[in-house]
Amino acid sequence: MGKVKRQPRGTVSRERIAQVALRIADEEGIDALSMRGLAKRLGVGTMTIYGHIEGRDDLLDAIVDCAVSEREPFVSDGDWRQQLRGSVLVVRKGLLRHPSLVELRARRPVLRPEALRFSEHLLGVLRAAGFEPTESAQAFRLLFTYTFGYAAFSPAEATEADRAEARAALAELPRDEYPALAESLQPASEAMGGEAAFEYGLDRILDGLAARLSG
Amino acid sequence: MGKVKRQPRGTVSRERIAQVALRIADEEGIDALSMRGLAKRLGVGTMTIYGHIEGRDDLLDAIVDCAVSEREPFVSDGDWRQQLRGSVLVVRKGLLRHPSLVELRARRPVLRPEALRFSEHLLGVLRAAGFEPTESAQAFRLLFTYTFGYAAFSPAEATEADRAEARAALAELPRDEYPALAESLQPASEAMGGEAAFEYGLDRILDGLAARLSG
DNA sequence: ACCTGAACACCGTTCAAGT
DNA sequence: ACCTGAACACCGTTCAAGT
Secondary structure, three states: OOOOOOOOOOOOHHHHHHHHHHHHHHHHHHHHOOOHHHHHHHHHOOHHHHHOOOHHHHHHHHHHHHHHHHOOOOOOOOOOOHHHHHHHHHHHHHHOOOOOOHHHHHHHHOOOOOOOOOHHHHHHHHHHHHOOHHHHHHHHHHHHHHHHHHHOOOOHOOHHHHHHEEEHHHHOOOOOHHHHHHHHOHHHHOOOOOOHHHHHHHHHHHHHHHHHHHH | OOOOOOOOOOOOOOOHHHHHHHHHHHHOOOOOOOOHHHHHHHOOOOOHHHHHHOOOOHHHHHHHHHHHHOOOOOOOOOHHHHHHHHHHHHHHHHHHHHHHHHHHHHHHOOOOOOOOEEEEEEHHHHHHHHHHHHHHHHHHHHHHHHHHHHHHHHHHHHHHHHHHHHHHHHHOOOOOOOOHHHHOOOHHHHHOOOHHHHHHHHHHHHHHHHHHHHH
């Protein structure tokens, strides 16, 4: 295909490759991101990528760096609870903007320095609030797990087709064996949006942590 | 290779295929499970599988059914809090035994009737405890998200090599920029095992939910 | 009826060759 | 120095053929 003109040398760089790869991963998922497809999108030969990126694992690291680089600052105002709540919501916003971060984190631990600033910030707030080091680590894990878990396992990110499929599957269950699920199909229960449900859970977690300090 | 003897007809069935596939998925991950590799393990031609399973998606459904079928019964004794706590721990045990369930759920919603009994049970306990339908759905999502999120994102399931890599990466961070993470490298903070941390978080969530009923 | 090899369109990565 | 086509060992699935 003569359509795609070869770019002059030096046009692709680690950063540019990561940007385009991040876009593909966010839009179509990590599985749909291939070295060959990425090269085609960049207008270069497949092997050109290997001049700037060591391989698929390194490409995923580059994607994380690219996605994390545009994060908003964490919240450092207010009491410890406001800081945790605000900072968790900042990260949630980042995960909504770049859903591939969740998929990437599920595949392997993310140890990029910039990505670790979330851990550092939350741990620092918890320590300053009065939690001992061990409990701070446990509380951080709770908040981290909930934030990433919600993004990974919440049905909210599903398409309308997915939601229709879910409704159909639930409607086919025998009512007498699944009475609570049947009730949850009522409009009142479905009305709750993804953000409201996320904040409900976050507030229960913060209530539970607050009880540890005041008790 | 004449080593692998052909099995007589009818030896493979949907159940047997699912059992072997589940084993591979649990041990090596969903990505390592291939139709070709599975067929080789079963001692049949690749296309024989397609006589019993519609395709890869159907294979994953069959795996879920197989893994869920051996779950322990949920806890129905005690007050609502004991029932929630006990039932969540039953599911956590199942996820530890079959880690591929977590990977599968992360890829797409699981709508198999037996798998939905977890939702049904927890929703029923929450309704009986006095939560309204909408709040029951939110509280269930919180518990579900935490349980699956912990299995997906907790570093506990990592190998010793992974943990060493994590320690090395953390040790290389500039101490003055990551003081709280540096502190968390101390032995006292690392001593907490995966189960203790899971139950810590679960208890904070239950505290937060209890506060909603008593407040 | 049940099983399966060949073929097609993919994939990541190595290697040797092009400019 | 920088880029890349061919090749290798994979993948899921369709199709037509074997028994």
